Amino acid sequence: MDGLCSVVRVDxxxxxxxxxxxxxxxxxxxxxxxxxxxxxxxxxxxxxxxLEKGERQPSIAALLHLARVYGVPVSMLVDDQDNGSYxxxxxxxxxxxxSHDGEYTILSGPRAGLAVVRLKLSAGKTSDKARHPGEEWxxxxxxxxxxxxxxxxxxxxxxDSVHFDxxxxxxxxxxxxxxxxxxxxxxxxxxxxxxxxxxxxxxxxAPHPGASNSAATTGESITAR
Numbered sequence: 001m002d003g004l005c006s007v008v009r010v011d012x013x014x015x016x017x018x019x020x021x022x023x024x025x026x027x028x029x030x031x032x033x034x035x036x037x038x039x040x041x042x043x044x045x046x047x048x049x050x051l052e053k054g055e056r057q058p059s060i061a062a063l064l065h066l067a068r069v070y071g072v073p074v075s076m077l078v079d080d081q082d083n084g085s086y087x088x089x090x091x092x093x094x095x096x097x098x099s100h101d102g103e104y105t106i107l108s109g110p111r112a113g114l115a116v117v118r119l120k121l122s123a124g125k126t127s128d129k130a131r132h133p134g135e136e137w138x139x140x141x142x143x144x145x146x147x148x149x150x151x152x153x154x155x156x157x158x159x160d161s162v163h164f165d166x167x168x169x170x171x172x173x174x175x176x177x178x179x180x181x182x183x184x185x186x187x188x189x190x191x192x193x194x195x196x197x198x199x200x201x202x203x204x205x206a207p208h209p210g211a212s213n214s215a216a217t218t219g220e221s222i223t224a225r
Contacts, residue, residue, distance in 0.1 A: 019063070020054035022077050026070050027052070041069055059100040061130040064115055064186055068132055074115045075106045087111075101127045101172075115186045121145065124176040129169055134187040136166040143180030146173045 027037055027048075034045040041048070043062070050056035058066075067074040078097055087109025096105045102125060108116040118141070121127065138147065139161040147154045148171045149164055156162060164170070166186065174180045 016054050016057055019058060019077050020052055023048075023066065024052040026072070030070065037069075041065060057098070057100055059128045060104045060117060060119055061101065061128045063099070064117070065130065065132055067115065068134075073108065073110050074117070075108060075110060078106060101125070113187065115184075117184045117186075118181065119172075119184060120181045121172060121174045121179060123174055123179045125174050125179075127172040129171045130166070131169045132166050132186075134166050135163065136170070136187070137161065137163045137185040138172075139183045141181040141183055143178050144175055145180045145182060146175075147171070148173070 027034070032040075034048050037043075037048055038045040047056065051058050051062070063074055063077055067077060078095075089107050094105050094107070096103050101119060102122055103120040105118040106116070107118060108114055121143075138145075138156070140156050140158050142158055144155065144157050147156060147162060148169075150168045150170075154162060172182070
């Protein structure tokens with residue numbers, strides 16, 4: 001399947017710094033504290049702080065979840081995107097990034113409603129658990145994966161697909177001796193009164209660090225390590 005979409009590798013440290021800066025900027029623009037964002041996402045404030053400082057490499061599940069909470073396309077967090085009426089990813093220009101879950105390539109453009117990611121999981125790899133409002137479609141491009149969906153395990157081979165309610169806790173794993181590449185399409189459906197966090201109005205002061213978390217109510221959670 002390598003001919004389907006070749007990739008251009010980029011420096012992972014440079015991407016980590018870019019992601020860290022954009023996460024910090026988004027939170028400041030929204031005018032929320034780390035504690036408020038923690039209540040919104042299910043991540044700890046300490047974990048979020050490390051992500052914003054570039055001390056921790058985010059998993060693809062974490063990137064997708066944070067993009068949903070902020071109401072922005074996941075591509076905005078890792079690449080410079082234009083705002084044209086369509087978005088083309090040329091095979092020779094597709095950028096591959098490293099994450100805790102594996103190598104990933106974001107194929108969707110500057111729209112927050114749908115995120116499409118190609119993810120390569122190394123042999124014997126288990127991804128972070130994830131749970132978020134919306135739907136998810138997964139297609140196996142190469143290899144074999146085991147999808148744990150709530151309490152059920154589904155074995156999926158090459159060319160198999162699954163479409164599921166992503167509010168159920170889900171996790172991917174690969175066999176010990178074989179890597180796998182999957183294509184994931186995820187909607188960014190939001191829960192009313194939970195997220196996305198809207199941008200702060202111009203001239204409005206950010207909440208005081210000691211203020212309560214009323215700026216954001218508790219949202220769907222995702223496991224962070």
